[in-house]
Amino acid sequence: MAALTVFVAIGVWNAMSSLSGLLVNLLIAFFVALALEPMVLGLVRHGWRRGAAAAVALLGTIVVVIVVMALFGNLFVQQLIELFGAIPEAYASVTAWIEGHFDVVVPGSDEVLDEIVSQWGQDVASGALLVGVTLVSGVFAALTIGLVTYYLLAAGPRFRAAICRYLTPNRQTEVLRLWEITQAKVSDFISSRVVLAAFCTVATGIFLLIARVPYALPLALFTGLVSQFVPTIGTYLGGALPAVVALTSNGLTTALVVVAFVIAYQQVENLYLSPKVSAQALEMNPAVSFVAVLAFGAVFGALGAFLALPVAATIQAVGNTYLRRHELVASPMLADPGHGGRADHGGEGTPAG
Numbered sequence: 001m002a003a004l005t006v007f008v009a010i011g012v013w014n015a016m017s018s019l020s021g022l023l024v025n026l027l028i029a030f031f032v033a034l035a036l037e038p039m040v041l042g043l044v045r046h047g048w049r050r051g052a053a054a055a056v057a058l059l060g061t062i063v064v065v066i067v068v069m070a071l072f073g074n075l076f077v078q079q080l081i082e083l084f085g086a087i088p089e090a091y092a093s094v095t096a097w098i099e100g101h102f103d104v105v106v107p108g109s110d111e112v113l114d115e116i117v118s119q120w121g122q123d124v125a126s127g128a129l130l131v132g133v134t135l136v137s138g139v140f141a142a143l144t145i146g147l148v149t150y151y152l153l154a155a156g157p158r159f160r161a162a163i164c165r166y167l168t169p170n171r172q173t174e175v176l177r178l179w180e181i182t183q184a185k186v187s188d189f190i191s192s193r194v195v196l197a198a199f200c201t202v203a204t205g206i207f208l209l210i211a212r213v214p215y216a217l218p219l220a221l222f223t224g225l226v227s228q229f230v231p232t233i234g235t236y237l238g239g240a241l242p243a244v245v246a247l248t249s250n251g252l253t254t255a256l257v258v259v260a261f262v263i264a265y266q267q268v269e270n271l272y273l274s275p276k277v278s279a280q281a282l283e284m285n286p287a288v289s290f291v292a293v294l295a296f297g298a299v300f301g302a303l304g305a306f307l308a309l310p311v312a313a314t315i316q317a318v319g320n321t322y323l324r325r326h327e328l329v330a331s332p333m334l335a336d337p338g339h340g341g342r343a344d345h346g347g348e349g350t351p352a353g
Contacts (some may be wrong), residue, residue, distance in 0.1 A: 025141050029148035031307060034186040036061065040153050053152035058146065067224065071218065182310070183319045189310040192277045193228045199273055200224035200265065204242070207261050212253055213246045223262070237267050288312065 017022070036057045043053035152159060160179060164172040208216035219242045227238035239262030247255035251253030275290050295310030328334055 021145070022143070025144045026148060027307075029145045029152065030143065031186055031310070032149045033152035034183045035190050036149070036153060037156075037183055038187055040156070048089050050156055051154045054150055056158075058153060062146070068222070178314075178318060180183060183313045185313040185317060186310045188313070189292070190210065192309070195277050196269065197224040197228040200227055200238075203265055204262075208242060211246070211257060213242060213254065213258065215245060216250050219245060227266070235262075238262075239266075275280065288316075 018110045036054075039057040040053045043056060044050055048056075092351070155162075160176065164175060167175060201220045204215055205220030208220055213219065222241055223238040225238075239259065242262070243255050245256045246258045270290075292312035293308045296304035296311065298304075300307075333339045
């Protein structure tokens with residue numbers, strides 16, 4: 001039996017490793033369903049059928065995302081084409097400056113291009129093939145997430161009832177309470193992202209207008225949305241488009257100034273705005289939210305960093321619900337001087353027994 005248990009465990013472990021991508025997609029679908037549940041409930045309260053409300057909520061969200069990506073993707077492609085078209089002229093200017101100030105001969109752009117093709121042409125082809133495979137995998141993952149999200153939204157109470165039928169009444173109450181807490185925290189997390197996106201959009205828009213960068217308002221909106229809703233690389237993607245537009249329209253100096261602003265604003269957001277907003281929306285200590293993002297990102301990667309705050313807030317809310325609190329002793333270690341040597345008995349940060 002011991003040997004059989006070991007082999008079964010190895011088989012389960014290998015199966016879980018093979019299904020890791022599917023499990024990640026299911027987890028994303030579950031959180032997306034939780035985030036869209038308030039919208040579906042609002043439509044149901046107005047007389048919509050559950051399935052139709054789920055379809056409208058999901059398809060409406062997808063349409064908004066596609067429209068935003070299409071608008072800014074077209075702008076990005078146009079600016080990128082202009083940038084590549086300006087590279088030979090910029091290279092010629094740099095070459096003339098170097099040859100005028102130093103006693104060197106810089107190879108022409110055609111020679112450099114031939115050298116790049118001869119050395120890295122095979123790597124570029126392999127990379128293009130890898131990008132194609134990744135895009136196909138991404139399409140299948142998106143379809144999986146969309147279908148599972150719709151089924152979860154359309155089932156709604158029936159899905160929760162199917163789970164609760166296998167539990168005792170006491171366990172049913174606990175599971176439903178945990179479900180409600182998780183849904184509330186995910187909704188609060190989305191609200192906090194929207195608030196941070198608004199802050200980023202306003203600040204970036206004002207700066208781009210002052211710097212006289214074209215398309216300042218749509219670029220600011222793109223930066224705000226992408227930096228908040230794309231995990232890990234969203235900051236760089238959000239700041240890349242305004243920098244490219246500034247480079248092709250205003251020159252290298254303005255582009256560098258835009259990059260410096262994006263980096264500076266992200267530091268302010270990461271160290272001040274994001275912890276404060278998370279503390280208000282998710283009722284978490286700013287230090288706890290900051291450490292949670294770092295820890296979940298280190299363990300679970302980009303997805304962990306994105307889901308760190310709602311997961312940590314849910315764990316904290318569950319702990320506050322089930323852990324018993326005790327009266328605090330009188331000690332100068334529990335309050336600042338001048339507060340009577342006794343800490344506040346309620347509110348955030350009160351130790352739980």
